[in-house]
Amino acid sequence: MSALxxxxxxxxxxGRVQALDHAEFDVGAGEVVALIGDNGAGKSTLVKALTGNLDIDEGEILFEGSPIHFTTPHDASEVGIEVVHQDLALAPHLDSAENMFLGRELMRPGILGKLGFMDNSAMRQKAAVAFSELGSAVRSVVVPVGAMSGGQKQSVAIARSVAWANKVLFLDEPTAALGVVQTKNVLETIKKVRDRGLAVVLISHSMPHVLEVADRVQVLRLGRRVATYRAADTSVEELVGAMTGALDKKEGAA
Amino acid sequence: MTTTSTPPQTIETTASHDGLLERIKSMQSVWILGVLVVIVAVFGALSPTTFLTAGNITNIAQNVSIWAVLAVGMTFVIITSGIDLSVGSVLVVSSVVAAKSMDAMGGQGWSTALIGLVLAVIVGLGWGILNGFLVAKAKVPPLIVTLGTLSVALGIAQIITGGLDIRAAPDVLQDNIGYGRLAGIPAITIIALIVVVVGGIVLHRTRFGRYTYAIGSNEVSARRVGINVDRKLIQIYALSGLLAGFAGILSLAQYGTTTIAGQSLTNLNVIAAVVIGGTSIFGGQGSMFGSMVGLFIPAVLQSGFVIIGVSPYWQTVAVGTILIAAVYVDQQRRAAATRGKGVSTA
Amino acid sequence: MRNTITLTALAAGASLALAACSTGAPSDDGTAPAAGGDGNKEIAFVQGVAGDEFYITMECGIKEKAAELGYTVKTQGPQKFDPTLQKPIVDSVTASKPAALLVAPTDVEAMQAPLEQAAQAGIKVVLVDTTVNDPSFAVSQISSDNVGGGAAAFEAIKAAKPAGGKVLVISTDPGVSTVDARVKGFEDAVKADTSFSYLGVQYSHNDPATAANLVSAALQKDPDIVGIFATNLFAAEGSATGVRQAGGEDITIVGFDAGPNQIKALEAGTVQALVAQQPSTIGSDGVEQADAALSGGSVTPTIQTGFTIITKENLSGEGGDAAYKSSC
Known part of the structure; x- marks a missing residue:
């Protein structure tokens, strides 16, 4: 599979900290890649560097085979790359449809749209369709997000990003604060997104979740990629070993 | 690859928000509307022949008109979790500049009045932009910025006039706007109503309004999704200033003088009204309808107390009590909402 | 009655003509519609500001006279001396349709229309203490002869400093008609007396600290100031502070009005004399005029009341009686 x-x-x-040290990364379309590593291994820095949130000192980023440079997160959005941040960045007083379309509102046709009038019913319909397609736990698009459960909020945030990401979706610790059922729901959603042909990058601490949903696992340690595994061929023990350095494997085997 | 079969979902898309009546019902302000109704009923019962007369009701409406115009801007500002203490002073300085210019031009006609209007609005807009710039770009807290401009604007009004009120509103302004009537309704009230309705539509139906809520609800998320928060904030404070300038010309029309020493409690009264009406000082929440209900409560209380002859001190006690009660209920609802009880807090 | 200068309306008229400012001209009293109905014995009193001893004393005078003539009184007042706060109150009073309205307007222009509306509703309007630009709708205007009050203040300084010298006025804000009239009266009286020289008026904006700064600065320039006329309590307190700051000695400060705080200042020696208005008389005269208008008697369009000068010496006697009350 050629990398997207x-x-x-x-x-x-x-300063004196080498956050990324000649790190490698790749993800293909229709693939879930998990990025794992201990705290301080460089996961967040790598994601920031890949999504226009951080400048790099050296190295190159290729999108669809050609070099690309993002100066702002907006540049990344333009080509279809979205991030679901750990804090979700939802507006609690707005409902899920309003959140989903925040910053990209659908306007009424004609003069009303020019005057700034929004097409709320179209946005709600589209949001409802998006939620049901993702099998989301969201039951209403007109309830404020602040009144929703953690899992529902997560699925709103994912749905929002998915709605605008048509190439790559980054998810930062999407299951960190969720219960069993909610986690299952989010993992199902991730699979659905992958099945649409998107590249999904999952940052997570939870090995079982990673193994359940990922196609490949890339292990970061001390700012570099130390190993890549096919999820089907590896185990929690092996991953932990790679993360801690107990088991140094030559990278690139997968 | 087959997707795991999901049960067909029914997602609510047309909840209570759609009908105006339903919308109002779901709002914070619904209980406070009940309070207003009770107050009106009590005074109506105590003094049916004087309180519930068309004359008295029109008077109340007329007396809240100027505050209503200010409350429109204030509602936007408070929804962003900001505050604008400077509205009273900006009103005064705008009316001073307008009165001074109209006085210099002479003439009692519409052309003079129109130039006064334009000047008042421009002056108000200028102060609003200054407030917005200091809040959004200089990152000075809005409380401090507008406390400062409150003082500076009033000082400038006093410098321009030497502290002497200018009593020079063109006759057309006073006769037609200040005390004119259309079908028995005071012209100033009709004008205020138009401003309120337009303000409500902008707040609840347009993208500008949506962004106002988004900024107050979660500024970080607003920035993440690409909203130019700084520019929006400047626009919102500019709107508040512009409306204060417009209120300045209305005040000139109603009082015929620049009321430099007056308008002393205007900012606090308007803020109290907006908060009583269910707009959260923590931002993200509020409605134009609520602000208007909040505006009428103190006005109706005062009128009622005067008519039945209750000491003026009790009015302040009553309004203060309602203010605290309103914020208390607001907090309770918020707590319920964050516990995930699904309270509708539009 | 050595210290009491009671100016009659006639004498006031003379000084009015001299001053050529102050209250508006008396009016023809034929424009108001018929009286507010038989049997309505209610009088409304709208103060300039609630909780002020001057207006409370006036209210006492009103209540006393009203009880005597068989009227009931309802009193209202805004939180501040502010027309934007007073107008809604007047509007509501108008809606409640009392037989008569005694009101102290807070602005000559802004209160014009609301009070005209009250008069058009058949309410007999009596202006007390302050007035409006065109008071022709009112049955009567009763106020202190403020020009005379200013002159009285000068008499008090002259009594303490017969040798003469430099005198200064610390006022509050320009544009308040009554205060301007006091200053005018003082100024005219000083200029008529060659042994005194007038240093002009400074505005303290109702802030004692500003008054103190103004006075100590004035004393830097003219250390030989003998008397200061402070047009209200804050101005008086600030003036006293300023005198102390600048190390000034033997300067006579004359204050205006005689509320409990002013009396305390007099007792403490902060001020040496007070020019007291007669709010109680204003109130009772107001009720009399309203009653006359309601019962078809003869109405006096303009009445000016006099002053009492209070010093430490007469405080136990007539001076004490002239002090304002904080409750009836």
């Missing part, structure tokens, strides 16, 4: 989105030799230094 890849990075080579990424380095970034913060």
């Amino acid at each position: 989105f890849e990075a080579h030799n990424l380095s970034r230094r913060f």
